[in-house]
Amino acid sequence: MKLTTSALIAALAFSVLPPAMAADNSVATVNGKPIKQSLYDYIAKEASSRGQAVDDNVKNVIINKLIGSELIYQEAQRTGLDKQPDYIAKEDLTRRELLVNTFLQDYIKKHPVSEADTKLAYEKYKQELGDKEYNARHILVATEAEAKDIIAQLGKGGDFAKIAKEKSKDPGSQEKGGELGWFSPAGMVKPFSDAVAKLQKGKYTTAPVQTQFGWHVIKLEDSRSTQAPSYDDVKDALQKQLQQRHLEKLLTDLRSKAKIEAPGVTIAK
Template identity: 35%
Template sequence: MITRKSSLPVLLGLTLVLTACDQPKTTGPGYQSAVPGKAVVTVDGTSISEPVFESFAAAQGLSPATAENREARQKLAEQLTDLELLAQDAARQKLDQDPEMASSLLAQYYTTMAGLAVQHYTTDHPLTEEQIQAAYADWVNTLPKTEYHARHILVKDEATAQAILEKLDQGADFAELAAEHSLDPSKSEGGDLGWFTPDQMVEPFSAAVIALKAGETAEAPVQTDFGWHVVRLDETREAEIPKLDEARDTVTNHANNKQIEDYLAELRKNAKVKVDKKIIAGDKPVESKT
């Protein structure tokens, strides 16, 4: 007898993919009126309309329909049938009324609705070229103005680092000591770290580099989470600032984020918000003893 191959792994995978994509998992009685259209699948009187089907199909790269994806779209219809059957059975058992499950569904609702609000706002308020140029100017002001070319020798303890500093004071070659003692891959390059900006290094290290003049070695070892560093600054140069055309995507993202921050600030200003800090902190009321 030929039996139908289990679609459970595919079905579970479909629900995970669609959850990640914020796609609807079922038609859901509360949303059917919002998605009218010809019924693609009907399960016990509940229809999965064409717009809903195409939403799922798009999430899998199966829209629009072609001769090549016809079989895959048919399998998708079977998977959606299974989803609807499971959803209806869950509703019959009132599983969605379980407090934990209801909280999970509500969290998904918040995330989806918030995403829709942001999408709608950005669509209705497209960025102008003037806004992008202003955002570019603001972004440029946040960029480091100087690049540094430095070397270091990384060791596991302060005593070893101090001993290396003493050898340098006696005229030893920095690159040779790096090759001999450093725990960092840069040891093969004499400890050379190449050019970098301060934000690319951990703060204690970058602070030590910034304090040096070209050709100087830090008088004391620098401690970071990686170990102890003997640091030398070779040279500095003015950082190259990307042109707007080169940084347009980054700048546009910054501008969009700023726009959403302003949008949220306006919503907050017009809303009454109360926060229970005790619940957030995990404080629970003490039960009185009778």
């Protein structure tokens, strides 16, 4: 007969463990040191949440793994590894990260993204995506003067792809003659996408386009109509984006209320 997880855990102290161990609320002892029942309970709970049936065999596996871990743990203590500065620092960082991640998971659970907010984000996403996508090339340089010189070369019949391979500073497209492939306006910074949208097929920008990356000369290879993916297809991704924004706002709020001192360091806002 199989026991439920709760019944199995409740039965362990009375049917498997000797009376002294039951009183100490432990599942085993190793060299006189107890392995806490709470450790077993947590592992069993995690296994159950993943759909694993915690039967007698799984129980034995869990407890034997805890015993093996305890043996190594005691040996590490005997050799003094737990007293080394690097270990102490790493232990502190691990505890911090565990608590931070647990808090963030709890915060997201208590502040879920609403369906209404997700649908608003979807409408904004569709608007940014637009109804067209473009296939273009570009040449990225550091100065406006360089970009103007390239435009002059193109005006004299220069080959766009060849010039891109020679002069473009964009490592992702330089070797491909400046080719960017198909993209939506939302996939590029606004000055770039605005310039592309004004071009006719086969034409290039006759004035340099400035973005935070530098100065661009852009050539439109082709364009085509496109349709936004359905709400259901992007719902999960949109909710994750909104959750991330909520967490960023939380951190910003905490920073604004905190007194932070870090000499010689520029504190992020």
